[in-house]
Amino acid sequence: MSLLELRQVTKRYGRGADEVHALRSVDLSVEAGELVAVMGPSGSGKSTLLTIAGSLEVPDEGGVVLDGTDLAGLSRNERARIRRRSIGYVFQDYNLLAGLTAAENVSMPLELDGVAGRAARQAAVEALTSLGLQDKAGRFPDELSGGERQRVAIARAVVGDRRLLLADEPSGALDSANGEAVIRLIRNACRGDVAGIVVTHDAQLAAWADRIVFLRDGRLVDSTAPVAGPDSLLAPGGRP
Amino acid sequence: MSVRHAMLALLTEGPKYGLQLRQDFEARTGDVWPLNVGQVYTTLQRLERDGLVGSDGGDDGPQKRYAITGDGTDELTRWLRTPPDLSSPPRDELVIKVLVALRVAGIDEHEVIQVHRRYLIEVMQQWTKLKDGADDDIGFALVVDAELFRLDSVVRWLDSAEGRLRRRSTDADAEQRPEPTAARLPTRRAGIRR
Numbered sequence: 001m002s003l004l005e006l007r008q009v010t011k012r013y014g015r016g017a018d019e020v021h022a023l024r025s026v027d028l029s030v031e032a033g034e035l036v037a038v039m040g041p042s043g044s045g046k047s048t049l050l051t052i053a054g055s056l057e058v059p060d061e062g063g064v065v066l067d068g069t070d071l072a073g074l075s076r077n078e079r080a081r082i083r084r085r086s087i088g089y090v091f092q093d094y095n096l097l098a099g100l101t102a103a104e105n106v107s108m109p110l111e112l113d114g115v116a117g118r119a120a121r122q123a124a125v126e127a128l129t130s131l132g133l134q135d136k137a138g139r140f141p142d143e144l145s146g147g148e149r150q151r152v153a154i155a156r157a158v159v160g161d162r163r164l165l166l167a168d169e170p171s172g173a174l175d176s177a178n179g180e181a182v183i184r185l186i187r188n189a190c191r192g193d194v195a196g197i198v199v200t201h202d203a204q205l206a207a208w209a210d211r212i213v214f215l216r217d218g219r220l221v222d223s224t225a226p227v228a229g230p231d232s233l234l235a236p237g238g239r240p
Numbered sequence: 241m242s243v244r245h246a247m248l249a250l251l252t253e254g255p256k257y258g259l260q261l262r263q264d265f266e267a268r269t270g271d272v273w274p275l276n277v278g279q280v281y282t283t284l285q286r287l288e289r290d291g292l293v294g295s296d297g298g299d300d301g302p303q304k305r306y307a308i309t310g311d312g313t314d315e316l317t318r319w320l321r322t323p324p325d326l327s328s329p330p331r332d333e334l335v336i337k338v339l340v341a342l343r344v345a346g347i348d349e350h351e352v353i354q355v356h357r358r359y360l361i362e363v364m365q366q367w368t369k370l371k372d373g374a375d376d377d378i379g380f381a382l383v384v385d386a387e388l389f390r391l392d393s394v395v396r397w398l399d400s401a402e403g404r405l406r407r408r409s410t411d412a413d414a415e416q417r418p419e420p421t422a423a424r425l426p427t428r429r430a431g432i433r434r
Contacts, residue, residue, distance in 0.1 A: 207364035
């Protein structure tokens with residue numbers, strides 16, 4: 001069974017003549033351990049797909065099943081609980097709280113979910129350490145570089161027992177070296193029983209994913225084949 | 241890739257035999273550009289003829305050891321600082337296919353663009369997978385990055401082309417626009433590299 005399933009998801013905004021179909025009958029399954037990239041031009045529905053996958057919005061038609069649970073059958077509070085426990089978000093502009101230290105930003109979702117302060121703090125420091133930020137736990141966001149802030153955001157997204165990692169243009173304002181570092185972290189986080197979706201217009205970033213799906217005007221129009229082995233690139237004669 | 245200058249560069253580390261040069265070349269380029277032995281010896285003979293390398297040992301072949309000369313060092317230095325020829329656009333098959341797709345009735349140019357975009361990104365996935373598995377090999381990482389940036393630029397061109405075509409069809413819906421004439425297609429053929 002897939003970790004995440006979007007079934008015939010349709011989402012509309014506006015009414016009458018102003019109505020816009022953001023998503024039209026989208027089917028998408030993401031397996032545990034899989035990282036899927038969503039590519040498409042501006043306005044194609046990429047971010048809407050991500051917010052619906054993460055239960056920040058509900059579809060007008062169709063359904064979302066996360067880890068066997070149909071989100072449509074849940075109350076608002078139950079969905080919020082699943083969001084806190086199972087889903088991590090990484091945004092382009094980091095969305096860190098300026099008044100909290102790196103460790104407090106990371107531990108916050110755990111504390112909101114009822115984990116005791118000391119245990120939450122320890123889990124946060126462990127997550128920061130795994131991303132090379134052990135020396136920055138007490139720093140505030142404005143004392144960190146862009147790459148460090150994004151790593152804090154990733155630590156916050158993966159801390160605890162998260163199953164689904166959702167990233168919207170995660171390397172947006174970063175240079176290519178820091179952008180690659182960020183996608184490597186996301187790639188490595190999506191192993192085992194964790195899955196991820198990354199929305200991006202950047203082909204170099206998307207190429208880290210196991211599968212890339214293409215959105216046009218709210219429809220999924222295409223998908224890459226499973227990644228071929230390296231032999232096809234390094235065959236006699238050299239390059240493809 | 242200039243095999244000739246790569247050989248000169250490898251010889252700046254000291255005298256080497258032909259087979260050793262071949263191994264070093266392939267290792268430094270992350271095994272992405274395989275060389276055959278004949279290519280190595282032909283290149284070395286020409287370099288020697290031009291006075292850019294010297295050799296000891298007798299006949300051509302595995303017994304002969306090559307060393308870079310003063311002229312060879314000058315040539316290498318000059319080559320490193322000479323920009324490659326970027327002035328005239330290469331005859332790009334993909335650009336031609338998209339241009340042709342616009343002219344053929346019954347062909348959806350957006351679908352043609354997507355087929356190529358998907359293929360390019362699949363190739364990028366393969367390169368990325370190779371890079372992910374070879375973190376310690378700086379030469380290989382640089383080669384793969386160069387390939388990824390090159391492929392990325394083609395994807396960007398496809399994205400831009402698709403956006404331009406969409407705007408064009410939106411405009412055409414608004415006002416009936418005449419078909420593009422042959423005169424509006426690229427005419428700078430004299431500058432196209434063959």
